[in-house]
Structures are given as C-alpha cells and as structure tokens.
Amino acid sequence: MTLLKIGELAKRSGCSVQTIRYYEREGLLSSPARSDGNFRLYDHQAEERLIFIKRCRSLELSLPEVRHLLTLSQAPGSTCGEVNEMVDQHIQQVEERIRELQSLHRQLHDLRNNCSENRIVEDCGIIRSLVQQKGSK
C-alpha cells in the first residue's frame, strides 16, 4: 500500500516523468492524490493502469484507441466485440504498412542499382533516376 512519487513510477513503468504527466493531461490516467508539498502520489492501481497503457503503446495502438480500451475494460458487463474489432483493424493497418514498405524497399533497391561506383554527380544514375519522370527512359 505504499504510494509512489512520479519518478519512482517512471522507473518502474519505463515511461518518462513527462509522459506520465502528459497521459494525465490527456485523461488516460486520472489525477492522483497529492502530498502536502503538492507532489503526485500513485497507488498500485495507477501503476497497473500505466503498464496497461505502455503495453498498448508497444503494440502501436493510438492514444484514442487506448482510451477506448480503458473505457471498455471498465464498463461492467459490456461485450468485447469492439475490442476484437479494434485489434483486427489494427492488424490490417500493420499488414498494409508492411506491404507499402516492401514496395518501397524494391524501389529503393532498383534505384541503388543505377549507380554502383563513385562517379561525379552529373553521371550518377541515382540522381538521374530521381530527376526523370517515371515513364521516361
């Protein structure tokens, strides 16, 4: 039942002090108790909530999504269809971004093949490719 000051919570959670205060401002963490000297004092529940947020963020869920999950997880009796939906949607976004980056990777590889040696820039195939319109030879 010991209460933590923000620096201790930061160390335990792996979030920075500023980030914790930021989450409070954004309504992801509720305002904690304060000491006589106006320092924030966090209980175990707050620590768990912060770690929940941290896990969500490590999965790259957005803060609005995290906020939504926090709300859902505390609405007694609500069903978890929405939770599933959010995760599914997020998976799709990740898949799409992977495809984008793979296409980008191919393009960069092709570009790189245009110039293998150290030439003067006027002859550099990379610069040339970037200058030319896509369709041109």
Added chain:
Amino acid sequence: MTLLKIGELAKRSGCSVQTIRYYEREGLLSSPARSDGNFRLYDHQAEERLIFIKRCRSLELSLPEVRHLLTLSQAPGSTCGEVNEMVDQHIQQVEERIRELQSLHRQLHDLRNNCSENRIVEDCGIIRSLVQQKGSK
C-alpha cells in the same frame, strides 16, 4: 517558356498549393518570380525541381535528405558516394521498420487469439493479456 501560377504547378506536380509554399519557406524551392499582382510564377526548371522532390518524398526520404540530395546534385564535380550512402542507409531503415512491424504483427495475432467469441469484457482474453505483465501466466 510559359510561366505557371501556383495552382497550375500544383495540378501538374500533384503537390498541394500549400505544400509548394511550404517547400519554398523550407528552402527546398527557391523564391520564384512574381507577377504584377504578386502571384508566384514558376518556370520549367522549378517544375522539374518540384517533381524531383516529389519522387524523393514518395520514397519517404526526409526533407533534410532531399535538401542534401538537391545540393549534391547541383554541386558540379562532386562525387556521388554520399548519394549512395544515403540511399543505402535509407534502405536499412526501411528494412528495420519492416522487421519491427512483422514482430508487431505476430504479437497482435497472438493477442487476437486470446479471445475469439463475444464475451463480456471481464472475461475477454485480450484485455486480460494487456493488463498482465509480460512474464506472467
């Protein structure tokens, strides 16, 4: 040798009017000539330069990188080793991000498998997994 107003250049290049003005402020495009009524007037060279920038951005090079490439491509006699290096480095960053996202994808998939049906949130395996510390069962 016709000069283009910013709206026409925007259409031709696929950039928005605001983006073109933004590139000017950031020093990627030089200040163009102005009409009597103070409208920007762009020549063919400016159009080519903008398209160069557009291509670089479609490869997700950062604006500082693009600026650097523009400088290099116009320094007469400089060699293109730096160009190659930049592209190689960018390729590595893309590869790293792909690996990150693939790991993320696996984690999200695992998470999703924790809850397949419509349960009440208290029993939802997804929420449970997010609440629990990584190591715990």
Added chain:
DNA sequence: CTTACACTCTATAGTAACTATAGAGTCAAG
C-alpha cells in the same frame, strides 16, 4: 461599372505523441 467567382497572398494554428526547457518550489542530509 459592378458584381460574382476563382484564384492568390500572408500569417497563424492545428495534427500525434511525446520531449525539452525555464523558473520556481519541496525535502532530506550534511
């Protein structure tokens, strides 16, 4: 001539999720 409209101009604020700083206060140890 004037009025409508489509365009342009500058300057400013907003986006996401933080990070960094300034300037002031708190608290325990020496």
Added chain:
DNA sequence: CTTGACTCTATAGTTACTATAGAGTGTAAG
C-alpha cells in the same frame, strides 16, 4: 542554512504538412 535531487506548472519544439482567416487579384457576365 545550504546543497542537491527531486517535483511543480507552463510553454515551446519536433515532422511534414493541412486548414483557416482575412485580404487582395483578375476576369467574365450582367
């Protein structure tokens, strides 16, 4: 009573734009 480590609030900066307000320009129709 001073030093040092911590905390507080408020504010500005990051990236690459996008959006808006309020004013001016240019042309065509009535």
